[in-house]
Amino acid sequence: LIMAVVMLHIFYIIYREEFLVTIPIFLDKVGGIAHNGDTMSISYLIQESLPNCSPSEQQIARFVLEHPAEAMRLSISDLAASAHVSTAAITRLCKRIHVSSFNTLKLLLAKDVYSPEKGEVFLPDFNFETNAPMEAIASTLIQTAIGNFQNVGKLLNETTLFDTVSVILHSRSVHIYGIGASAVAAMDLQQKLTRLGILSTFHQESHMQLTAAATLTPADLFFAFSYSGETKEILAPVQIAKENGVKVAAVTRVGGNSLSKLADFIFCIPDTESLSRHGATISRMNQLLVIDVLYTALITRDMEQSIENIARTGKVVASHRQNNGQNDVF
The missing domain is CATH 1.10.10.10 (Winged helix-like DNA-binding domain superfamily/Winged helix DNA-binding domain)
Structure with missing residues:
Protein backbone atom coordinates (compact mmCIF):
# COMPACT_ATOMS: atom_id res chain seq x y z
CA LEU A 1 0.00 0.00 0.00
CA TYR A 114 11.13 28.70 -23.69
CA SER A 115 13.07 25.64 -22.61
CA PRO A 116 16.88 25.78 -23.06
CA GLU A 117 16.63 22.91 -25.54
CA LYS A 118 14.55 25.05 -27.90
CA GLY A 119 16.92 27.98 -27.61
CA GLU A 120 14.10 30.51 -27.69
CA VAL A 121 14.13 33.79 -25.81
CA PHE A 122 11.20 35.23 -23.94
CA LEU A 123 10.21 38.70 -25.09
CA PRO A 124 8.71 41.50 -22.96
CA ASP A 125 4.94 41.69 -22.65
CA PHE A 126 4.60 44.77 -24.85
CA ASN A 127 5.22 44.58 -28.57
CA PHE A 128 6.97 47.17 -30.73
CA GLU A 129 7.99 47.08 -34.32
CA THR A 130 11.67 47.00 -35.21
CA ASN A 131 13.19 50.50 -34.99
CA ALA A 132 10.00 51.87 -33.44
CA PRO A 133 10.06 55.68 -33.16
CA MET A 134 10.58 57.34 -29.80
CA GLU A 135 7.04 58.74 -29.83
CA ALA A 136 5.51 55.27 -30.11
CA ILE A 137 7.73 53.83 -27.37
CA ALA A 138 7.18 56.71 -24.94
CA SER A 139 3.45 56.98 -25.63
CA THR A 140 2.85 53.25 -25.15
CA LEU A 141 4.77 53.04 -21.90
CA ILE A 142 3.28 56.24 -20.50
CA GLN A 143 -0.29 55.22 -21.27
CA THR A 144 0.34 51.75 -19.86
CA ALA A 145 1.81 53.24 -16.69
CA ILE A 146 -1.10 55.64 -16.23
CA GLY A 147 -3.63 52.84 -16.51
CA ASN A 148 -1.72 50.67 -14.09
CA PHE A 149 -1.26 53.47 -11.56
CA GLN A 150 -5.02 53.93 -11.53
CA ASN A 151 -5.42 50.21 -10.90
CA VAL A 152 -2.91 50.38 -8.04
CA GLY A 153 -5.15 53.01 -6.45
CA LYS A 154 -8.14 50.71 -6.78
CA LEU A 155 -6.25 47.88 -5.09
CA LEU A 156 -4.99 49.92 -2.14
CA ASN A 157 -6.77 49.16 1.13
CA GLU A 158 -7.00 52.00 3.64
CA THR A 159 -7.05 49.72 6.67
CA THR A 160 -3.98 47.82 5.47
CA LEU A 161 -2.15 51.07 4.72
CA PHE A 162 -2.67 52.72 8.07
CA ASP A 163 -2.28 49.50 10.08
CA THR A 164 1.10 49.03 8.39
CA VAL A 165 2.02 52.66 9.13
CA SER A 166 1.19 52.08 12.79
CA VAL A 167 3.26 48.90 12.97
CA ILE A 168 6.23 50.61 11.30
CA LEU A 169 6.10 53.52 13.74
CA HIS A 170 5.92 51.18 16.75
CA SER A 171 8.44 48.56 15.59
CA ARG A 172 11.95 48.24 16.93
CA SER A 173 13.18 47.98 13.34
CA VAL A 174 11.97 47.24 9.84
CA HIS A 175 13.81 44.56 7.87
CA ILE A 176 13.27 44.86 4.13
CA TYR A 177 13.75 42.07 1.59
CA GLY A 178 13.68 41.88 -2.19
CA ILE A 179 15.83 40.48 -4.96
CA GLY A 180 16.13 41.19 -8.68
CA ALA A 181 13.84 43.98 -9.86
CA SER A 182 12.00 43.92 -6.52
CA ALA A 183 15.24 44.93 -4.82
CA VAL A 184 14.87 48.36 -6.43
CA ALA A 185 11.63 48.98 -4.53
CA ALA A 186 13.07 47.43 -1.37
CA MET A 187 16.07 49.79 -1.42
CA ASP A 188 13.77 52.75 -2.10
CA LEU A 189 11.69 51.94 0.99
CA GLN A 190 14.81 51.54 3.10
CA GLN A 191 16.13 54.92 1.94
CA LYS A 192 12.80 56.64 2.67
CA LEU A 193 12.42 55.11 6.13
CA THR A 194 15.97 56.19 6.97
CA ARG A 195 15.15 59.77 6.01
CA LEU A 196 12.26 59.68 8.50
CA GLY A 197 14.54 58.44 11.27
CA ILE A 198 13.05 54.93 11.26
CA LEU A 199 15.57 52.16 11.86
CA SER A 200 15.54 49.88 8.83
CA THR A 201 17.85 47.45 7.08
CA PHE A 202 18.04 45.94 3.61
CA HIS A 203 20.07 42.85 2.75
CA GLN A 204 20.19 41.86 -0.91
CA GLU A 205 22.39 38.80 -0.38
CA SER A 206 20.17 35.78 0.31
CA HIS A 207 22.29 34.27 3.09
CA MET A 208 22.26 37.58 4.97
CA GLN A 209 18.49 37.71 4.55
CA LEU A 210 18.19 34.30 6.19
CA THR A 211 20.62 35.25 8.95
CA ALA A 212 18.81 38.50 9.72
CA ALA A 213 15.40 36.81 9.65
CA ALA A 214 16.56 34.31 12.27
CA THR A 215 17.33 37.14 14.72
CA LEU A 216 14.02 39.02 14.38
CA THR A 217 11.52 39.20 17.23
CA PRO A 218 7.83 40.18 17.44
CA ALA A 219 9.11 43.72 18.08
CA ASP A 220 10.33 43.93 14.46
CA LEU A 221 8.55 44.13 11.09
CA PHE A 222 9.49 42.08 8.03
CA PHE A 223 8.75 43.88 4.74
CA ALA A 224 8.98 41.70 1.63
CA PHE A 225 8.85 42.55 -2.07
CA SER A 226 8.15 39.90 -4.72
CA TYR A 227 6.05 40.47 -7.80
CA SER A 228 5.48 36.76 -8.37
CA GLY A 229 5.04 35.99 -4.68
CA GLU A 230 6.79 32.69 -5.35
CA THR A 231 10.47 33.65 -5.14
CA LYS A 232 12.07 31.00 -2.92
CA GLU A 233 14.82 33.37 -1.73
CA ILE A 234 12.08 35.60 -0.27
CA LEU A 235 9.71 32.91 0.98
CA ALA A 236 12.42 31.16 3.03
CA PRO A 237 13.25 34.16 5.30
CA VAL A 238 9.56 35.09 5.49
CA GLN A 239 8.80 31.62 6.85
CA ILE A 240 11.62 31.94 9.41
CA ALA A 241 10.32 35.35 10.50
CA LYS A 242 6.78 34.02 10.87
CA GLU A 243 8.03 31.17 13.04
CA ASN A 244 9.54 33.84 15.32
CA GLY A 245 6.21 35.64 15.62
CA VAL A 246 7.22 38.54 13.37
CA LYS A 247 4.59 40.53 11.48
CA VAL A 248 5.07 40.49 7.70
CA ALA A 249 4.09 43.16 5.18
CA ALA A 250 4.30 42.31 1.49
CA VAL A 251 4.06 44.03 -1.88
CA THR A 252 3.08 41.45 -4.49
CA ARG A 253 0.77 40.86 -7.42
CA VAL A 254 -2.96 40.50 -6.93
CA GLY A 255 -4.63 37.12 -7.22
CA GLY A 256 -3.13 35.14 -4.37
CA ASN A 257 0.28 33.50 -4.10
CA SER A 258 2.54 31.92 -1.49
CA LEU A 259 3.82 35.24 -0.15
CA SER A 260 0.36 36.74 0.29
CA LYS A 261 -0.69 33.67 2.26
CA LEU A 262 2.13 34.31 4.75
CA ALA A 263 1.77 38.10 4.99
CA ASP A 264 -0.19 39.98 7.65
CA PHE A 265 -0.38 43.16 5.56
CA ILE A 266 -0.72 42.78 1.79
CA PHE A 267 -0.25 45.57 -0.75
CA CYS A 268 -1.49 44.19 -4.05
CA ILE A 269 -0.31 45.49 -7.40
CA PRO A 270 -1.90 44.63 -10.78
CA ASP A 271 -0.98 41.34 -12.41
CA THR A 272 0.43 43.04 -15.50
CA GLU A 273 3.50 41.06 -16.54
CA SER A 274 4.31 37.45 -17.27
CA LEU A 275 6.23 35.80 -14.46
CA SER A 276 8.77 34.51 -16.97
CA ARG A 277 9.61 38.02 -18.19
CA HIS A 278 13.26 38.95 -18.68
CA GLY A 279 12.91 42.41 -17.15
CA ALA A 280 10.35 44.13 -14.95
CA THR A 281 8.89 47.39 -16.22
CA ILE A 282 5.36 48.33 -15.12
CA SER A 283 5.46 45.98 -12.12
CA ARG A 284 8.52 47.81 -10.81
CA MET A 285 6.79 51.19 -11.24
CA ASN A 286 3.73 49.87 -9.42
CA GLN A 287 5.85 48.74 -6.48
CA LEU A 288 7.52 52.14 -6.28
CA LEU A 289 4.13 53.87 -6.34
CA VAL A 290 2.98 51.77 -3.38
CA ILE A 291 6.15 52.85 -1.52
CA ASP A 292 5.45 56.52 -2.27
CA VAL A 293 1.92 56.16 -0.90
CA LEU A 294 3.22 54.44 2.23
CA TYR A 295 5.97 57.04 2.66
CA THR A 296 3.50 59.92 2.37
CA ALA A 297 1.16 58.24 4.85
CA LEU A 298 4.04 57.92 7.31
CA ILE A 299 4.85 61.60 6.93
CA THR A 300 1.26 62.63 7.62
CA ARG A 301 1.21 60.74 10.93
CA ASP A 302 3.67 63.25 12.40
CA MET A 303 4.18 66.06 9.91
CA GLU A 304 6.34 68.28 12.11
CA GLN A 305 8.84 65.58 13.10
CA SER A 306 8.90 64.05 9.62
CA ILE A 307 9.65 67.35 7.89
CA GLU A 308 12.34 68.09 10.47
CA ASN A 309 14.01 64.71 9.83
CA ILE A 310 13.81 65.13 6.06
CA ALA A 311 15.30 68.63 6.28
CA ARG A 312 18.08 67.44 8.59
CA THR A 313 19.09 64.52 6.37
CA GLY A 314 18.93 66.70 3.27
CA LYS A 315 21.12 69.34 4.87
CA VAL A 316 23.76 66.79 5.90
CA VAL A 317 23.99 65.27 2.43
CA ALA A 318 23.98 68.69 0.73
CA SER A 319 26.81 69.84 2.99
CA HIS A 320 28.82 66.71 2.22
CA ARG A 321 28.37 67.25 -1.52
CA GLN A 322 29.47 70.87 -1.29
CA ASN A 323 32.58 69.84 0.60
CA ASN A 324 33.36 67.42 -2.21
CA GLY A 325 32.75 69.94 -4.98
CA GLN A 326 29.35 68.59 -6.01
CA ASN A 327 26.61 71.12 -6.63
CA ASP A 328 23.63 68.94 -7.51
CA VAL A 329 20.56 69.27 -5.33
CA PHE A 330 19.66 66.50 -2.86
Missing part, protein backbone atom coordinates in the same frame (compact mmCIF):
# COMPACT_ATOMS: atom_id res chain seq x y z
CA ILE A 2 2.81 2.37 0.91
CA MET A 3 4.56 1.68 -2.37
CA ALA A 4 1.32 2.30 -4.25
CA VAL A 5 0.90 5.69 -2.56
CA VAL A 6 4.50 6.61 -3.38
CA MET A 7 4.01 5.66 -7.01
CA LEU A 8 0.82 7.73 -7.26
CA HIS A 9 2.34 10.95 -5.86
CA ILE A 10 4.94 12.63 -8.05
CA PHE A 11 6.20 16.12 -7.35
CA TYR A 12 7.80 18.27 -9.97
CA ILE A 13 9.60 21.47 -8.94
CA ILE A 14 9.86 24.15 -11.59
CA TYR A 15 12.62 26.74 -11.18
CA ARG A 16 12.57 30.20 -12.79
CA GLU A 17 14.47 33.39 -12.01
CA GLU A 18 11.71 34.98 -9.96
CA PHE A 19 9.34 32.23 -8.90
CA LEU A 20 9.06 28.71 -7.50
CA VAL A 21 5.99 26.58 -8.08
CA THR A 22 5.50 23.16 -6.55
CA ILE A 23 2.72 21.12 -8.14
CA PRO A 24 1.42 17.80 -6.82
CA ILE A 25 0.48 15.59 -9.74
CA PHE A 26 -1.82 12.70 -9.06
CA LEU A 27 -1.91 10.25 -11.95
CA ASP A 28 -5.59 9.91 -12.82
CA LYS A 29 -6.34 8.14 -16.11
CA VAL A 30 -3.39 9.94 -17.65
CA GLY A 31 -1.08 7.72 -19.64
CA GLY A 32 2.06 9.33 -18.27
CA ILE A 33 4.05 12.51 -17.85
CA ALA A 34 6.91 13.38 -20.14
CA HIS A 35 9.79 14.83 -18.22
CA ASN A 36 13.43 15.65 -18.52
CA GLY A 37 15.07 15.74 -15.12
CA ASP A 38 12.75 17.85 -12.96
CA THR A 39 10.98 19.55 -15.89
CA MET A 40 7.43 18.41 -16.60
CA SER A 41 6.06 18.84 -20.12
CA ILE A 42 2.60 20.34 -19.71
CA SER A 43 2.04 19.98 -23.47
CA TYR A 44 2.50 16.21 -23.23
CA LEU A 45 0.19 16.06 -20.22
CA ILE A 46 -2.53 17.97 -22.09
CA GLN A 47 -2.08 15.72 -25.15
CA GLU A 48 -2.41 12.57 -23.05
CA SER A 49 -5.50 13.96 -21.31
CA LEU A 50 -7.41 14.73 -24.53
CA PRO A 51 -9.40 11.45 -24.67
CA ASN A 52 -10.81 12.10 -21.20
CA CYS A 53 -11.75 15.74 -21.87
CA SER A 54 -15.20 17.10 -22.66
CA PRO A 55 -15.72 18.66 -26.12
CA SER A 56 -15.16 22.21 -24.83
CA GLU A 57 -12.11 21.11 -22.88
CA GLN A 58 -10.73 19.42 -26.00
CA GLN A 59 -11.29 22.63 -27.94
CA ILE A 60 -9.21 24.72 -25.52
CA ALA A 61 -6.62 21.94 -25.20
CA ARG A 62 -6.07 21.83 -28.95
CA PHE A 63 -5.75 25.62 -29.11
CA VAL A 64 -3.12 25.56 -26.36
CA LEU A 65 -1.22 22.73 -28.04
CA GLU A 66 -1.26 24.51 -31.41
CA HIS A 67 -0.51 28.01 -30.06
CA PRO A 68 1.37 27.57 -26.73
CA ALA A 69 3.35 30.83 -26.99
CA GLU A 70 0.19 32.82 -27.69
CA ALA A 71 -1.81 31.03 -24.97
CA MET A 72 0.74 31.80 -22.26
CA ARG A 73 0.49 35.53 -22.97
CA LEU A 74 -3.32 35.80 -22.88
CA SER A 75 -5.62 36.44 -19.96
CA ILE A 76 -8.15 33.72 -19.22
CA SER A 77 -10.96 35.72 -20.86
CA ASP A 78 -8.90 36.48 -23.98
CA LEU A 79 -7.84 32.85 -24.27
CA ALA A 80 -11.46 31.73 -23.95
CA ALA A 81 -12.46 34.12 -26.74
CA SER A 82 -9.61 32.98 -28.99
CA ALA A 83 -10.52 29.31 -28.51
CA HIS A 84 -14.29 29.99 -28.68
CA VAL A 85 -14.98 28.45 -25.29
CA SER A 86 -16.04 29.73 -21.88
CA THR A 87 -13.62 30.62 -19.09
CA ALA A 88 -15.26 27.83 -17.10
CA ALA A 89 -14.02 25.35 -19.72
CA ILE A 90 -10.45 26.54 -19.14
CA THR A 91 -10.87 26.15 -15.39
CA ARG A 92 -12.24 22.64 -15.87
CA LEU A 93 -9.30 21.73 -18.12
CA CYS A 94 -6.88 22.91 -15.43
CA LYS A 95 -8.63 20.69 -12.89
CA ARG A 96 -8.68 17.81 -15.36
CA ILE A 97 -4.88 17.88 -15.69
CA HIS A 98 -4.39 18.57 -11.98
CA VAL A 99 -3.00 22.09 -12.42
CA SER A 100 -3.99 24.35 -9.55
CA SER A 101 -4.85 27.49 -11.56
CA PHE A 102 -4.78 29.15 -14.96
CA ASN A 103 -1.71 31.19 -13.94
CA THR A 104 0.10 27.95 -13.08
CA LEU A 105 -0.84 26.57 -16.50
CA LYS A 106 0.75 29.63 -18.12
CA LEU A 107 3.92 29.15 -16.08
CA LEU A 108 4.18 25.55 -17.23
CA LEU A 109 3.57 26.57 -20.83
CA ALA A 110 6.41 29.08 -20.52
CA LYS A 111 8.65 26.30 -19.27
CA ASP A 112 7.80 24.26 -22.38
CA VAL A 113 7.94 27.07 -24.93
